[in-house]
Amino acid sequence: MRKYNAALEIPLEIPIRNGRKSAMVAGIMFGISEFLSQALWAVSFWIGSIFVRDGFCDFPELMTAITGLLFAGMMLGNASGQASDVSKAKIAATKIFRLLDRESGIDPSKKTGEVSSISGHLAAEGLRFEYPSRPDVHVLRGASIEVSQGQTLALVGASGCGKSTTIALLERFYDPREGTIPIDDTEIREYNLNHLRFNLGLVSQEPDLFNRSIRDNIAYRLDHSDGTPVTDDTIIAAAKAANAHSFISELEDGYDTVVGARGERLSGGQRQRVAIARALVREPRILLLDEATSALDAVSERVVQDSLDKAAAECTTVAIAHRLSTVKNADVIAMVSKGIFPFII
Template sequence: MKALPSLNRFFWKYPWHIGLGFLFVALSNYFGILAPKMVRIAIDFLQGKKSELPVIGSWEWVKNLENTPANYLIFLGAIILLYTIVRGVLMYYMRQTLIVFSRWAEFDLKNELFQKYTELTLSFFRKNFTGDLMSRIAEDVGNVRMYLGPGIMYIGNLIFMFGFVLYAMIDVSPKLTLYVLAPLPILSIAIFLVSKRILLRSTKIQQQLARLTGAAQETFSGIRTIRSFHRQAAFSADFEKEMQEMYDAKLYLVKIEALFFPIILCLIGLSTILTIYLGGIEVMKGTMGAGTVAEFVIYVNMLTWPVASVGWVASLIQQAEASQQRILQFLNEKPDYDKEAGFSGSMQGAIAFQKVSFHYPDATENALKNIDFSLESGQQLGIVGKTGSGKSTLILLLARLFDASNGNILIDGKNVKEWSGTALRKQMGVVPQEPFLFSDTIFNNIALGAGDESDPEQLKKRVEEAAKLAEIHDTIEGFQDGYQTMVGERGVTLSGGQKQRIALARAFIGRPKLFIFDDTLSALDTDTEHKILENLQQETKGITTVIISHRISSVQAAQRILVLNDGNLAAVGTHETLLQQPGFYKDLFEKQQIAEAEGDL
């Protein structure tokens, strides 16, 4: 057990829940053993043996009651009922404290994990599957909660009940106690073995369930592709295969579970028979009252559940330990650097790459090799190059989503590692190659880039301004719900170009000092592209911009153009100088000239 002690902090965080919880456990068990005593007194009374009731036994009216046996028995019954009700109420509060505590701990732990996820690096998300991240937040935290809640509660219950019942039993007859307790350890071990299998199986079922949901989710997201390739039947067959495995696993579980209760009942029965047999002998010898045997039978039955729960709790703790280990693995994962520390002043936007090389974690070849260039603040940089030549990678390094393997990247003469990550990204407006829109309104998707603008009027103005710059305002107004239109999973499906422009507006709204467009205008027709570029030129005067594109027309105005080839910087220059030399840029320009001319015909 190494991981579970790390959960102890929750006990200190909620001391009242824990303290009161155990008080209720103790009290409810105390009332639990009072009822069987009354049963003994009642049966002994019927056999003519009178014993004094505790506390109230000396009261005059109680003594008088003993003279009318029927009333006295009803009176004893009423006391038993009263004890049971008190016990029930106490058990209610025991759950209200201990189980509620575990829900609070679960709440904290889930938030902690989620917060952690948001801080971790991109490489972390490449290493771990989404399904795995989700299951740690859902299943594993759930397992840990089972330990913190029911686990702790049953352990406490077991300790107190065993203490009280054992004391009461030994008080009445030590010898009988020994006999009737003999089968209980067997019961515990048997249940441990069975519940271990049950848990193992349930884990398998959980995993299978994760695969099923994963398969279903992927099918639904890819439904267009599946339909257009007419692969419905194949996907259904795959799903059915997974479902069949699920079915088999579940059926096996049901079979084991079906064994569970008969085993418990069998062993309880064994203890009960032993009690009655051995107790009966004592009663015949006259050394014990029949009431005592009845009392014992009740005790034995009271003990069985806690003892049965030992095995269950033991396997539950094992499961929680494994889950907590997995959780800790993530919680102890270090973010690559402290996002707040470092320089957080305002950015001018001068960029310099000094002999920068980079290879992706676990990739063999360098994605960027010895890249060296610089750009003054306020200038425009164009980047062209074949697909896979490293253009997007260069941006990832600039935004410090990855650190360069070799060389330095400077912004305003400062290494990006000296900048505070927060300040760096706040002042940088990146429109990624594959923009992601959240399942939310268009308004909120754009406003996401506004950071912490709190004035709603101001925010509305800024969102519309940004949308106009991105040439998407009119389109949005044309939607039935305007800016309140839902996009993403639950809303309208936007065209590729519309998505790109919303992402563009999202970057505009942040008023960055350094603009980066990764192939952002690719899905737009040339007219719209020109309009946006014009808007850009006016709005981004004096703002450094980096434009990645496959179209010469998007980059030709730039003061500096990089041509990347296979991770190398093949050429640097302006539109004019690059056209002077044979190579990728000149070829691309000529091809696009011809295509444009053909388009015009």
């Protein structure tokens, strides 16, 4: 119990100090408002009695004046009672503006950076990384690996060993504390972020689909800013590559079928195949698969895995998996343990 209380003392120190300060300010302002209210009553009747005695006004006029003064004082007191809320609003506004003014080290809106074509040769050299929320937990501890263009790399290992973190670093959701990730011999941080991510396709364990049509979900993030139209042929070709065209064609509205929030109107296997089609429609040079089949039944897994194998033939693939069916066709298999790759075959 003592250890538990000691662990809470430091995190709660600042909130407790702020709470005491707010309570003190609120108490002081409440006392001032009450004092002003009562003082106005006393001063008003004292001066009023002198005015009535000296004949400057009569009693009804005195009461009219005093009532006006007292109501004004009450409003002033109520306003002063909100001083603590004004203080809280100032603190909240300061935090909001600090967040808005903060410049991210990974900014997708920046137009600078390398935009050369990517073929798919991938490497990681001496990666060390800790999440900002847990700086004392070393997720990667000098991990290094290399994958040639067109090869499939399978990452295997226990949960929490750093597999998904490796995918996150490849997508540049984070930057490593130490080490480099060269793609085609160019450090990943030198690429324009939008250009980099456009050449990466990501299929996660639980893909997020939008409450739009299947066509819109597959075409999402297609770059047609140069005026190139997004045609049905492009979308259908991606759906066929993902083994999704057959089931989409059987739906009543076909590619115009609205999938519902997060794709709730589709089965797990159908959602995955739509997500794969969305990843493939851009013809990515590197395909990232984060346990893409682990939540599926045997039948759906077989269909989705066929889709992934077909897609992997056209690009470099990094796959996280716990099942033999996912890694049996991989060119390189790396075991991840304690933030490093101790075995690579």
